[in-house]
Amino acid sequence: MGLLHIFVLAVVQGITEFLPISSSGHLILVPVLTDWPDQGILIDVAVHVGTLGAVMFYFRRDVAGLFRAIWQLLTFNHHKNEEQGLFWALVVATVPVVIVGGILSLSGWNDMLRSAEVIGWASIIFGLLLYVVDLKSPQKDDLGQVTLRQAVWLGLAQVLALIPGTSRSGITMTAARGMGFSRVAAARFSMLMSIPTILAAGLIEGAKLYHSGSVTLGMDALFSATLAFFAALLAIAGLMAWLKRASMAPFVWYRVALGIGLLCWVYL
Numbered sequence: 001m002g003l004l005h006i007f008v009l010a011v012v013q014g015i016t017e018f019l020p021i022s023s024s025g026h027l028i029l030v031p032v033l034t035d036w037p038d039q040g041i042l043i044d045v046a047v048h049v050g051t052l053g054a055v056m057f058y059f060r061r062d063v064a065g066l067f068r069a070i071w072q073l074l075t076f077n078h079h080k081n082e083e084q085g086l087f088w089a090l091v092v093a094t095v096p097v098v099i100v101g102g103i104l105s106l107s108g109w110n111d112m113l114r115s116a117e118v119i120g121w122a123s124i125i126f127g128l129l130l131y132v133v134d135l136k137s138p139q140k141d142d143l144g145q146v147t148l149r150q151a152v153w154l155g156l157a158q159v160l161a162l163i164p165g166t167s168r169s170g171i172t173m174t175a176a177r178g179m180g181f182s183r184v185a186a187a188r189f190s191m192l193m194s195i196p197t198i199l200a201a202g203l204i205e206g207a208k209l210y211h212s213g214s215v216t217l218g219m220d221a222l223f224s225a226t227l228a229f230f231a232a233l234l235a236i237a238g239l240m241a242w243l244k245r246a247s248m249a250p251f252v253w254y255r256v257a258l259g260i261g262l263l264c265w266v267y268l
Helices: 005-018 023-034 040-058 060-074 082-106 116-136 148-162 168-178 183-211 215-243 249-267
Strands: none
Touching: 005 023, 005 183, 005 215, 023 082, 023 116, 040 060, 040 183, 040 215, 060 082, 060 183, 060 249, 082 148, 082 183, 116 168, 116 249, 148 168, 148 183, 168 183
């Protein structure tokens, strides 16, 4: 892969991973719209790992709290607190996507969904759903009030993100807003949900990279992850600042415009 190809992929991933506009959809579109060869799942995961580092750095206090919760559980300190509640909520919310994602990966069905047509329809449908839910839902609950029942529904919503163009952050923010969480709280929990999900995918595909023995591919992946880290850090900070004072509308209109453009390109 050329440096320009890597740079574009990493920046696109870093900017779109946590914005509700679908990073996987944009990554699939890069080779479609540029005539570059498809970068493949391994590079996709490498840039996702870069964004994983960014979200862990930005929410380092929450991450530290999660590690404390794990330590408390390992030392049989089962006194319930907010950190343990958040930890179990994230575990429960991660299980559905790991199971369904594993099935799709093993069956090869995930490759069948990597098309501009699927991305276009998903971008429009789930974008409009985000707009309606964000507009109609109250903003009352904070992150510390996530129940296990809510975590189950958020986890099921995250499964829909396996459809390219849906947006993992977008669909989980939609579900959280529908439950009454504030925009900031919905975005925060959505980003924390990405940590175990991306980590699981990174471990699986990282093992494939190791066994492939490709040094060039390994260096490409490392460079991609580093660039994606810095791009994602800027995107997270920008999104959190925006949601403190405004709605999801600009992201929805971008999704609708992108979807319409893609469908016109596919059908016409």
